[in-house]
Amino acid sequence: MARSPRKPDKIYNLQNGMTRREFITGAAGAAGALTLLSVPLDRLLNPVKPAQIPAEMANTDEKVRAWCMIIDLARCEGCVTENTPPQCTIACLGGHFAPKGQQWIEVYTAELPGGGTFFMPTPCYQCENAPCVNVCPVAATYQDKTGVVLIDHRRCIGCRFCMAACPYQRRFFNWGTPELPPEAAFAQYSPIYPVPAVKGTVIKCMFCLHFLRMGKLPYCVSGCPMKALYMGDLNEDIASNGVEVVKLSRFLDEREAYRYKEYLGTKPRVYYLPGYGQTFGRKPDDPRKLLPVVWPWGGEGYNRRVGIWPWGKSPK
Amino acid sequence: MFRGVESPNERLQRRVLAPLFSTGAGYRAFVLFLVAVVAWGVYAYIVQVNYGLMATGMRDVVMWGLYLVNFVFFIGISHAGTLISGILRVTHAGWRTPITRMAELITVVAISIGAIMPIIDMGRPDRVWHMIAFGRLQSPLLWDIISITSYLAGSLIYLYLPTIPDMALMRDRLAKGTSSLRQKIYTFLAVGWQNTPDQRRRLDKAIGIMALAIIPVAVSVHTVVSFVFSMTLRPGWDSTLFGIYFVIGAIFSGIATILIVMAIFRKLYHFEEFITDKHFRLLSYLLLTALLLYLYLTFSEYLTVAYKLAGEEKQLLATLWTGSNAPWFWLFVVAGMVVPAFLIIIRRGPVIPRVVTAAVLVNIAMWAKRFVVIIPSLQVPLMPFEFGAYAPTWVEWSITAAAFAAFILIFTLFAKVVPLISIWEVAEEQEKEEAPAQETREKQQPAMRPSPLGRRQV
Numbered sequence: 156m157a158r159s160p161r162k163p164d165k166i167y168n169l170q171n172g173m174t175r176r177e178f179i180t181g182a183a184g185a186a187g188a189l190t191l192l193s194v195p196l197d198r199l200l201n202p203v204k205p206a207q208i209p210a211e212m213a214n215t216d217e218k219v220r221a222w223c224m225i226i227d228l229a230r231c232e233g234c235v236t237e238n239t240p241p242q243c244t245i246a247c248l249g250g251h252f253a254p255k256g257q258q259w260i261e262v263y264t265a266e267l268p269g270g271g272t273f274f275m276p277t278p279c280y281q282c283e284n285a286p287c288v289n290v291c292p293v294a295a296t297y298q299d300k301t302g303v304v305l306i307d308h309r310r311c312i313g314c315r316f317c318m319a320a321c322p323y324q325r326r327f328f329n330w331g332t333p334e335l336p337p338e339a340a341f342a343q344y345s346p347i348y349p350v351p352a353v354k355g356t357v358i359k360c361m362f363c364l365h366f367l368r369m370g371k372l373p374y375c376v377s378g379c380p381m382k383a384l385y386m387g388d389l390n391e392d393i394a395s396n397g398v399e400v401v402k403l404s405r406f407l408d409e410r411e412a413y414r415y416k417e418y419l420g421t422k423p424r425v426y427y428l429p430g431y432g433q434t435f436g437r438k439p440d441d442p443r444k445l446l447p448v449v450w451p452w453g454g455e456g457y458n459r460r461v462g463i464w465p466w467g468k469s470p471k
Numbered sequence: 472m473f474r475g476v477e478s479p480n481e482r483l484q485r486r487v488l489a490p491l492f493s494t495g496a497g498y499r500a501f502v503l504f505l506v507a508v509v510a511w512g513v514y515a516y517i518v519q520v521n522y523g524l525m526a527t528g529m530r531d532v533v534m535w536g537l538y539l540v541n542f543v544f545f546i547g548i549s550h551a552g553t554l555i556s557g558i559l560r561v562t563h564a565g566w567r568t569p570i571t572r573m574a575e576l577i578t579v580v581a582i583s584i585g586a587i588m589p590i591i592d593m594g595r596p597d598r599v600w601h602m603i604a605f606g607r608l609q610s611p612l613l614w615d616i617i618s619i620t621s622y623l624a625g626s627l628i629y630l631y632l633p634t635i636p637d638m639a640l641m642r643d644r645l646a647k648g649t650s651s652l653r654q655k656i657y658t659f660l661a662v663g664w665q666n667t668p669d670q671r672r673r674l675d676k677a678i679g680i681m682a683l684a685i686i687p688v689a690v691s692v693h694t695v696v697s698f699v700f701s702m703t704l705r706p707g708w709d710s711t712l713f714g715i716y717f718v719i720g721a722i723f724s725g726i727a728t729i730l731i732v733m734a735i736f737r738k739l740y741h742f743e744e745f746i747t748d749k750h751f752r753l754l755s756y757l758l759l760t761a762l763l764l765y766l767y768l769t770f771s772e773y774l775t776v777a778y779k780l781a782g783e784e785k786q787l788l789a790t791l792w793t794g795s796n797a798p799w800f801w802l803f804v805v806a807g808m809v810v811p812a813f814l815i816i817i818r819r820g821p822v823i824p825r826v827v828t829a830a831v832l833v834n835i836a837m838w839a840k841r842f843v844v845i846i847p848s849l850q851v852p853l854m855p856f857e858f859g860a861y862a863p864t865w866v867e868w869s870i871t872a873a874a875f876a877a878f879i880l881i882f883t884l885f886a887k888v889v890p891l892i893s894i895w896e897v898a899e900e901q902e903k904e905e906a907p908a909q910e911t912r913e914k915q916q917p918a919m920r921p922s923p924l925g926r927r928q929v
Contacts, residue, residue, distance in 0.1 A: 256531070257531075261854075263854055263855040263856060264855065265855040266855065275855065277854060286703065286704060289609060289610075289702075290610050290611060290612070290702060290703070291607065291610060292602055292606060292607055292610040292612035292613050293601045293602060293605040293606065293607065293610075294605055294607050295601075295605075310598070310601060310605060311594075311595065311598075312593055312594070312595050312598045312599065312601050312602065313524070313593050313594020313595040313598075314589070314592070314593055314594070314612060315534045315535065315592075315594065316610070316611075316612055316699070318531070318534045319534060319535060319700075319703050319705065319849070320702070320703045320704070322703075322704040322705070322853055323853060323854060324531075324532065324852075324853045324854050324856075326531075327531050328524070328530075328531055328534060328594065329523070329594070330523055330524050330525040330529075330530065330594075331522055331523035331524070331525030332523065354523050354594075355523055355524065355593075355594030355595040356594060356595065357594075419704055421704075457523065457525050
């Protein structure tokens with residue numbers, strides 16, 4: 156920029172003898188100094204440490220996994236044949252002390268084009284192009300290197316933007332202080348095992364990453380009486396439901412696997428194998444319905460129901 | 472002071488400054504009432520912090536509610552200032568001068584109230600600083616923060632700059648005594664204004680720059696507010712039209728708000744002389760323009776969806792048109808589009824009651840419209856389950872009432888500190904009208920000449 160000749164009446168301040176240029180450079184310098192000074196202050200203001208992962212859950216596996224889940228809809232009977240609520244959900248909420256109302260893996264009764272119904276277990280789909288991770292304003296939700304979408308409940312601000320962004324409705328919010336059994340308090344929190352749930356934050360299925368790292372199957376997979384759920388590794392091309400081990404790519408291909416709402420481009424890591432329960436002979440007019448999930452510790456979900464007075468309504 | 476015949480300028484000063492020097496019992500009672508409503512809202516918020524968002528009607532399916540509706544509504548009406556004082560100043564619309572101050576005040580107050588709403592909505596308000604410490608620029612919420620804080624800062628400057636000569640006027644008037652604290656405040660705010668030609672020229676230039684700069688910032692604000700919704704894969708939100716749809720909606724409700732505020736202060740502060748039928752008429756034409764634009768956008772938005780009836784979108788339209796959200800939707804269509812359009816087009820009866828009725832209806836309808844945009848899209852099931860339920864609780868209604876009360880309260884308090892009509896600008900305009908011969912050359916220039924920067928002769 157060409158320097159124009161100085162016009163003293165314009166840019167020279169008689170009172171403290173400072174030109175505009177000096178003022179601007181001075182202000183920029185001061186701002187820079189303030190920024191430098193604020194660095195230790197930032198540390199001070201920032202007590203949030205990266206969440207600690209207990210040693211036994213640490214990833215000892217050298218290989219990078221790409222975890223995925225395969226749900227065999229042909230086998231899933233919603234546990235109506237067992238005459239129990241869906242066992243995957245029961246195993247999950249018992250293992251994670253999920254607050255009442257949160258079914259991290261939920262079984263829906265979905266309709267078939269021909270008029271029948273089928274049972275559809277829905278965990279978090281751990282999308283590769285995860286809309287929830289994209290919109291998080293504070294990076295509280297993120298993907299670990301195995302592709303599992305995790306939430307750091309020490310950072311989450313509870314804006315619920317991720318819930319609005321999730322096209323599968325697989326995220327839940329801890330609307331109050333969760334009512335949990337006393338043993339939940341002994342759990343050591345980490346993003347891969349978010350127990351106990353933190354009030355005012357978003358929570359969801361995290362593929363039981365704490366188990367996967369120890370070489371165990373997730374609660375839902377081992378809890379399924381039909382062995383309809385498989386845990387797989389896309390990198391090693393292998394999957395297991397705890398009883399059999401399959402070659403993943405061939406298995407998905409032969410069974411004509413699909414992903415829910417594939418057209419959205421979210422690339423879920425959960426594959427469905429169509430089949431609609433033929434194995435067990437479910438007919439379109441089967442009267443047996445899903446049984447509602449019961450939380451063993453009961454309660455209202457979040458303690459203290461709200462009334463107009465500060466102490467609230469007393470729980471009945 | 473008022474010897475002989477009052478000059479127009481003296482009368483202007485007397486009228487405009489009168490409310491600043493006298494405070495009636497009614498005013499105090501009104502302020503007290505507003506403070507009580509705000510205090511009740513604060514109590515409701517304390518209850519909410521205590522129990523968590525359990526205290527609201529929001530749940531896992533419909534996870535956003537009234538707070539976000541209020542957020543979009545208040546950010547929307549903040550566009551009043553930009554339109555009236557930014558766009559009309561840039562286009563040299565001389566009639567704007569008596570209403571610019573009020574419009575700019577609406578902007579500043581509305582944006583402050585609007586910006587608080589997402590914080591009230593947060594599950595962890597204690598962690599609001601995470602937004603700064605760990606902010607991710609990839610998130611539309613960060614765009615909101617940047618845009619809204621810029622707009623707030625810009626509007627504050629833009630509100631303050633044209634008040635400087637009026638602050639100096641207050642300072643000089645108060646020099647004769649009364650409260651020394653007030654005098655000190657006005658002396659400080661007047662920043663040594665002596666009305667020298669050099670100062671006038673600089674002020675004009677600064678205001679001109681701000682008038683231009685604030686327009687893109689205002690457009691960006693409501694665009695990124697819409698992005699919070701349109702960046703998701705929800706039915707009704709997944710739309711490329713949302714940016715301009717929200718901006719036009721904001722200008723629409725902004726004009727309606729300025730009309731209401733004008734009418735109230737015209738009556739209360741006896742501004743009949745300065746704010747005339749002409750202002751209401753001209754603004755009503757602007758309102759009609761915004762209405763027609765909004766109608767057009769609404770039509771495009773819904774027709775493109777209704778023609779295709781894609782899965783979830785069909786469910787959304789069903790709930791909007793005939794389902795549980797139909798009252799809200801048709802309230803918006805009838806009270807926000809049809810009735811105001813007829814009230815403005817059919818020019819029968821006195822202009823002010825007619826236009827103000829339209830403006831009130833528009834504001835009610837636009838609040839309903841924000842509800843219609845946010846809630847039904849969340850209710851539509853994305854998985855094989857039932858429609859989501861949402862019934863706001865007393866906590867949400869209390870905080871909503873408190874937000875409106877706070878808006879009026881801040882405005883009412885401001886009205887006692889700052890002259891609500893920009894005295895020097897109106898005086899300048901009066902002089903121009905009295906000396907039309909000098910102005911003919913300038914008036915022959917096309918009205919839409921863009922840059923007023925420092926070109927105006929003082």
